[in-house]
Amino acid sequence: MSAAAPGGGINVSAPDEVIHQSLRLRIMAALNPLPAGEMIDFTRLRAVLQATDGNLGAHLTTLEGAGYVAIEKDFVAKKPRTRVMATPAGRAAFRRHVAYLRTLLEEAAE
Amino acid sequence: MTLSPSDATAALQDIKQMEHRSALLRGYQSASPHLMIWGVVWAIGYMLNYLLPAWGGLTWLPLVVLGVIGDIVAARADGRDGGLPDSAYAWFSAAYLMLVGGTIAVMQPHDPRQVAALNALVISAAYIIYGTIGAPRMTVIGVGIAGLTLPGYFVLGTLFLPWMAAVGGGGLVLSGFWLRRV
Numbered sequence: 001m002s003a004a005a006p007g008g009g010i011n012v013s014a015p016d017e018v019i020h021q022s023l024r025l026r027i028m029a030a031l032n033p034l035p036a037g038e039m040i041d042f043t044r045l046r047a048v049l050q051a052t053d054g055n056l057g058a059h060l061t062t063l064e065g066a067g068y069v070a071i072e073k074d075f076v077a078k079k080p081r082t083r084v085m086a087t088p089a090g091r092a093a094f095r096r097h098v099a100y101l102r103t104l105l106e107e108a109a110e
Numbered sequence: 111m112t113l114s115p116s117d118a119t120a121a122l123q124d125i126k127q128m129e130h131r132s133a134l135l136r137g138y139q140s141a142s143p144h145l146m147i148w149g150v151v152w153a154i155g156y157m158l159n160y161l162l163p164a165w166g167g168l169t170w171l172p173l174v175v176l177g178v179i180g181d182i183v184a185a186r187a188d189g190r191d192g193g194l195p196d197s198a199y200a201w202f203s204a205a206y207l208m209l210v211g212g213t214i215a216v217m218q219p220h221d222p223r224q225v226a227a228l229n230a231l232v233i234s235a236a237y238i239i240y241g242t243i244g245a246p247r248m249t250v251i252g253v254g255i256a257g258l259t260l261p262g263y264f265v266l267g268t269l270f271l272p273w274m275a276a277v278g279g280g281g282l283v284l285s286g287f288w289l290r291r292v
Contacts, residue, residue, distance in 0.1 A: 017111050025121060029128035034136060047292035048132055098125060101118040108115035 016097040018066045023051060023059045028094040031069065031086035039072060039083035060084060068093055138247060138289040143184035144199075145251070146286035151177040153279025159222050160271035166222070178203075206232060223263060223270045230259040230278055251285040 019028055030048050034040060040048075046056050063069040068090030072083045086094070113121075151173045158169040181199070209232050219225055234256035241249025255278060262273040 015111055015113055020111065020113070020121070022124070026124060026128045029125040030132040033129050033133040044292055048135055049128075098122070101113075101122050101125075104113060104118040105115055105122070108118075 013100070015100050016093050018062060018068065019093060019097045021059070021062075023049070023055060024063055025097075026051075027056070027059060027063060028068065028086065028090060028097075031084065032091060032094055034085070036088070036091075037085065039070075039085040042082035042084060045084055063090065066090075066093075134245060135292055137245060140188050141248075142286045142289040143188070144181055144286075145282045145289065147177055147180040147184065149279045149282030149284075149286060151279070152282060153275045156226060156271045156275035156279065159226070160275070163222070167225075202236065206236065226271060226274050226278075227259055227263045230255055230274065234259070247289060251281075251288075254285070255281055 019025055026049055027045070030045060031040065042056070042060075046053065049056065060069060060071060064071050067087060070085050070087050074081055074083075155170050155173045158165065158173075162169060185199070210229055213228055213232075214225060217224075219228070234252040237248045237252030237255070239252075241247065241252060258277045258281060259274070262270050262277065266273050
């Protein structure tokens with residue numbers, strides 16, 4: 001996994017192994033444009049990603065374990081609701097991963 | 111884990127597509143309540159124009175004020191600041207008022223049906239233009255409103271105002287629901 005470099009710079013020397021998996025990458029890409037702190041319903045996120053319930057749930061659990069997303073479960077009108085948002089750590093990790101991918105391409109072009 | 115440049119290219123393409131889709135759908139979601147609010151304003155306003163012709167444009171004043179208040183409340187609920195919902199909305203409103211108000215002042219229409227048609231066509235044009243720069247559902251909505259307004263104006267005569275209440279106002283409300291869908 002990539003990490004913040006000493007001194008607060010961005011370490012782009014390695015990919016983020018949590019984020020790089022295809023669906024997790026798309027989850028983070030879908031959450032990233034939303035305003036900071038805004039949560040999105042699980043069902044809406046599933047539709048945005050065109051993913052299945054089980055697959056999305058499993059990958060969200062992995063991202064939550066890494067501290068990249070926050071998941072809130074509550075009840076609205078007696079119906080269960082699950083909402084998701086990217087955490088500041090998740091946004092930073094996503095930015096680092098994108099920077100790594102760009103650096104990789106730049107180095108390949110040289 | 112090592113990645114090849116082709117992996118990186120594919121991943122960046124995936125990211126770009128997903129960020130675009132997410133931002134676009136988020137934009138539709140934000141626009142949705144505004145279309146619903148103005149759909150209701152249109153429905154009530156045009157029906158009042160039809161039922162109370164002597165009141166003329168006066169019926170629109172409280173409705174427009176309520177519409178603007180509704181816009182501000184919807185923008186706050188959406189997480190944007192109060193006051194002006196956002197600069198784009200403020201510019202759109204100013205341009206709309208200038209275009210419709212200026213055209214009315216120049217052309218001096220004598221029939222409320224003309225004002226109703228002008229209003230709908232200006233809104234349609236704005237949606238179509240906005241849609242062509244990356245929000246295709248807005249283009250569909252603009253074409254739909256214009257496509258329902260013109261035949262109604264030329265065919266329905268005195269029933270044009272209730273037509274605009276039903277298909278203009280109702281159309282905007284339905285469009286708002288459509289924008290909420292992923």
